[in-house]
Amino acid sequence: MKHTAILLSAFCLMILAGCASTTQKLVDNPNLHFADQAFPGFRQVEIESEEEVFALDDYMRDFVDKHTFRVEDPKQRIKKLVAGIFDRSHMNLLYVSDANTSARDTFHNRSANCLSMSIMTYALADYAGMDVSFQDVQVPEFWTRRGGFSLMNGHINLRVMPRNEHNTTYVRKGGMEVDFDPMIFKVRFPSEGISKRRVLAMYYNNKAADFLVRQNYAAAYAYVRSALVAEPNLSEAWVNLGVLYRHNEMLDEAEGVYNLAISINDNRSAQENLAFVYRMTGRDEQAEAIMAYLQTKRTSNPFYHYMLGQEELDQKHYQDAIEHFREAIRLNRNQHEFYYALAKTYYQMGDLVATERYLRLAKRRAIFDQDEDRYQNKINLLTQL
Structure with a gap:
């Protein structure tokens, strides 16, 4: 069976939210794997900066001030702010899997996936004077279908803690884990902390997947390239770049970046896409070996x-x-x-x-x-x- 797998941030769905685990190999120079000449016009695509993705406006600051006003205890401030974000009567937020938006757009559009919700909440909590960190949740492989693609989803959440002041140290901070997928609460999956920069790369990667599904290849390339410049070891982004290359009949380049993704963290979507390239180039035996291996790993999922x-x-x-x-x-x-x-x-x-x-x-x-x-x-x- 032929799959056109593509990672999407995921639960955050969408096309890539990232479910990478511990990195095995570091990519020192991502520029060696780019093909700028194949996507004329990509430099004209305006890519949001990190500051723009996480920016707040006056309405958002007022929201934070309203929910933390006169709440002196740092732990209670966290609870009040998080409760306000979750309370539909305040924001009427809707979960939309492919709503890959900046903090400001998420707040005003009132629709989001887990990645954009986490970005928005990070920005709000940071403004409120809290220590906020992102966590990559190791969920099982999860796909959705959109535009003829199988989209692989990852998942992230947040850890929110009181911030140590110059004259105050919390021995036991008692923070909160904030997760925008209720199903995660039914099963406890392991997680690991990830950087704000990596989350920015996930955001770019999701946007790249959106444009890839819409066959806007110049914009898709611009965003996935930005993702890999920000975080060269985001294996899901290399998979998306490979899918983009394959759809532009650049099979050698696709094969190269799929292998790179596999070397980073044994990425299964990369393996499946590599098998697809093997079939297209007459290497059926190698393709079947990969698919047989994946089948043994996936039958209980x-x-x-x-x-x-x-x-x-x-x-x-x-x-x-x-x-x-x-x-x-x-x-x-x-x-x-x-x-x-x-x-x-x-x-x-x-x-x-x-x-x-x-x-x-x-x-x-x-x-x-x-x-x-x-x-x-x-x-x-x-x-x-």
């Missing part, structure tokens, strides 16, 4: 079966799609997306009874209000048929 089901659904192979979605549910019964995928499949097959059944099951497991409302609207439309 429900999101892998979900991705395969989505690909079968795209090709109108309905029974095969159903088998994959059912296997995903067998492995994890709490993901509303799995039930919705079955509902879509049965709808395409003309089975409206099964469609409604799985829509109701999806609604029952929905976490966010907008997902629950979306499923109810679809159920209402079905009952009118």
